[in-house]
Amino acid sequence: MxxxxxxxxxxxxxxxxxxxxxxxxxxxxxxxxxxxxxxxxxxxxxxxxxxxxxxxxxxxxxxxxxxxxxxxxxxxxxxxxxxxxVLTPEVRGLVDAVAQRYAGTRADVLRLAVPPRHAKVESEEAAERPVPEAPKVDRDAWSAYVHGLNFVEALESGRGPRAVWQALPGEDWATRIAELAGVVAASGRGVVLVVPDQRDLDRVLAACESVIGKDDVVGLAAGLGPSARYRRWLAALRGTARVVVGTRASVFAPTPDLGLMIVWDDGDDNLSEPRSPYPHAREVALLRAHGTGCALVLAGHSRTAEGQALVDSGWAHDLVAPRDVVRARSPKVTALADSDHALARDPGARAARLPAIAFAAARQAIAAGAGVLVQVPRRGYVPSLACAKCRAPARCRRCNGPLSLPAATGPDGAGTPTCRWCGVADANHRCHACGARALRAVVVGAGRTAEELGRAFPGVAVHTSGGADVKAEIAPGPKLVVSTVGAEPVMPDGYGAALLLDGWALLGRADLRAAEETLRRWMTASALVRSHQDGGEVVVVADSGIPTVQALVRWDPLWHAQAQLAERAEVGFPPAAHMAAVDGTAASVAELLELASLPDSAEVLGPVPLPPGQRLPFSSDEPEPEDVERMLVRVPRSAGRELAKGLAEAQAVRSARRSAGPVRVQVDPLRIG
Structure with a gap:
């Protein structure tokens, strides 16, 4: 026509x-x-x-x-x-709010919020399902938390409480989350549960199916095929599945009559979207809870400064256990500085490069028939090398990249130094500073650690978890489990001991969030260990005088989060202030800032060069420039919306002018420098 x-x-x-x-x-x-x-x-x-x-x-x-x-x-x-x-009024309002919050476009947010259509799936008829029955809630478990039962009762009565929940060590947190979801779903309202990765998704999904029922729960993840993902997304849209469990994009799930949102482990980097406009699932959940009035829970074993800021402002309540309950449920934690490695060791401890106390804790746990978790900060064999004489970092002669030992390939177990950037082996390496040939390990990876522990504990099974082989669960028994950070498998009856090695490698990173991230990683691993009353022990190789180590020893993430928030307020970093990172060539960044109507309180910092390893993809179709620099724009929290609006309008002007050179704008990025 x-x-x-x-x-x-x-x-x-x-x-x-x-x-x-x-x-x-x-x-x-x-x-x-x-x-x-x-x-x-x-x-x-x-x-x-x-x-x-x-x-x-x-x-x-x-x-x-x-x-x-x-x-x-x-x-x-x-x-x-x-x-x-497919675009409900509630999700449309959320898309608008996220675009405004992050100085982005609605088209970019919609690509995150609404998956591609699958026509065959859409033609399938939706099955009508009755409202699930109210689940049996373990009230004894919730009574361990101050006002825990009151929180559950508030959800049962249809109210929208907001809380930051510190799960106790050893807590079956997935079941507790499923109980909250079941209480809300039984009232006919929707629930969205957001987790960082596939392992957590599988665990929470299994708990929800057990507590609520398989027909009322769907899991959403990027790994699903197009048809399976769209089918589950439609089940949420049509209300046939009232509980959605998924990774970061599921925070946009179009669940009707939303009653509860829970974000587990909100400090995890996986919850930050690497595509424009780079929203964080926690912040999207906050916007959605504010817009709908639904209940919200930020949960984890540790606590972020952002979570603490919500409690301090009165927007959310603490959901924590009394100190005596925390002490009873937590393992014994011992801190040893790197200098303590010189203490007396037996031959087994020397072979495993462990302090005597750490070796004794592992041996005692294995003798009692329990497993031992060994957390190392890096995967591989020896991921970082330095000159044995002058300690200068070992660099590739071809590209100046860092050298590592990918494996013990030689007859003497030494292997060949190989560049981590270009992959070229350098069997005749000489130090660029002093000319010496000998090399030493700066950080020992999971592969080398597992090898050394196998020699120190003959006859004991050694398992590894990390990289492409991440194990979700390990069967109970006397065994050693060597895991990279974040890949620690669960042992059903708890580990007898945990050894947290090379703490300096985590704490020493040049990152604003290094201390917060380190404590989160340590507490996540330590929470898998039995309580000290059951013989559980954690040994962390780090200086006991460092506040982060003290927080682990005392199992006090709230004190650490308060200190982190105070430090950031002192230096003017998020969440005490709003900050935008503007990346691009010098000319394109200067043009954007000149066009932007910034608040009078705005402070421009920089520029600094941005190495390739710290860059996220540009949203533009133009090729990424080689010389990228970063400018920071900082404003008080009250001027955050004005900052985002000014930057978005400047991007629109550059787009209309067809200005050369892409510019990426990130509001409150996780990585500042």
Whole structure:
């Protein structure tokens, strides 16, 4: 049918459409006429196709109107791709809020929030399911927390409490989360549970299916195929599955009548989206809870400064156990500085490069028939080398990259130094500073550690977890489990001991969040160990005078989070202030900042060069520039919205001008430097 033959719909003939265009200056609605034959299908929230600048583009129909402010001739709505209303009013409001919060475009946020369509799946009929029965809640477990039972009762009564929950060591946290989800789902409301990775997803999903039932729970993750992911997403949209468990993108799940959101381990980097506009799932959950009034829980064994800021502001409540309960449930923690390695050791401890106390704790746990968890900060064999004479870092002669030992390949177990950047082996390496040939290990990886422990504990099984082989669970028994940070498998009855090695490698990183991240990693591993009453012991190889180590020894993440928040307030870093990182070439960054209407309180810091390892992908289709620098713009918290608005408007002007050189804007990035 030609345009002249078309007749506009009799009622609300104007469709306001948001085209999915990559250009910032086109992040607005455009009006189109709705043909009469598409009147019934063209409802707010459906996917449509329109002609824009001579080509067909995808978009979302946001609303219908009786008239348009456009004075020219309106084009026709070309096609309704699907009658399924995939963009709900609640999610649409969330998309708008996230785009404003992160100085991004709605098109970029929608690509994160709404998965690609799968026509065959969409044609499947949705099964009607009754509201699940209220689950049996372990009230004894919740009574261990101050006001824990009150929180559960508030959810049962349909209220929207907000809390930051510190799970006790040894707590079956996945079951506790499933109980909260089941209480809310039993009232007919929706629940969204966000976890950092697939291991946590599998654990929480299994707990929810056990507590609530398989038919009422779906899991969403990037690893699912297109059809499976879209089928589960539609189950959430249609309300046939009231509980959604997923990784970071599931924070946008279109669950109707949302009653509860839970974000587990909100300090995990995996919850930060690496694509524009780079939102963090925790912040999206906060925006969604604020907009809908639903209950919200930020949970974990440790605590972030952002979580503590919510408690200090009164927006959320503490959900923690009394100190006597914490002491009773936590393992014994002993801290040993690296200098303590010189203490007397027996031959086994020397072979394993362990302090005598750590070796004794491992031997005692194995003798009692329990497992021992050994956490190392790096994977591989020897991931970092230095000159044995002058301690200068060992560098590749070809590209100046760091040398490592990928494995003990030689007959003497020494292996060949290999560059971690270009992969070239350098069997004849000489130190660039002093000319010496001998090398020493700066950090020993999981492979070398497992090898040494196998020699120190003959006859004891040694398992590794990390890299491409991450184990979710290890069967109980007297064994050694060597794991990289974040890959620690669960042992059902708890480990008898945990050895946290090379603590300096985690604490010594040049990162604003190094201390917070280190404590989170340590507490996550230590929480897998039995309580000290059951013989559980943790040995951390780090200086006991460091506040982060003290927080672990005392099992006091709240004190550490308060100290971190105070330090950031003193130096003006998030969450005490808002900060935007602007990355690009010197000319493009300067142009953006010149165009931006920044708040009067804005402080511009920089520039500093940005190495390739610290870069995220640019949202532009242009090739990434080689020389990238970073400028920081800092404002008080009260001016955060104004900062984001000014940067977004400047991006739109650059887009309209077709300025050369892409610029990436990140608001409150996890990594500042």
């Amino acid at each position: 030609s345009g002249t033959d078309k007749t506009a719909a009799a009622h609300a003939p104007v469709a306001r459409v948001l085209p999915l265009l990559p250009l910032a200056h086109l992040d607005r609605e455009f009006d189109y006429l709705v043909p009469a034959d598409l009147d019934e299908q063209a409802r707010p929230g459906v996917r449509v196709r329109v002609r824009f600048a001579g080509r067909l583009v995808d978009g979302f129909l946001l609303e219908r109107a009786d008239s348009s402010d456009h004075t020219g001739k309106l084009g026709w709505l070309d096609k309704v791709v699907s009658a399924e209303r």
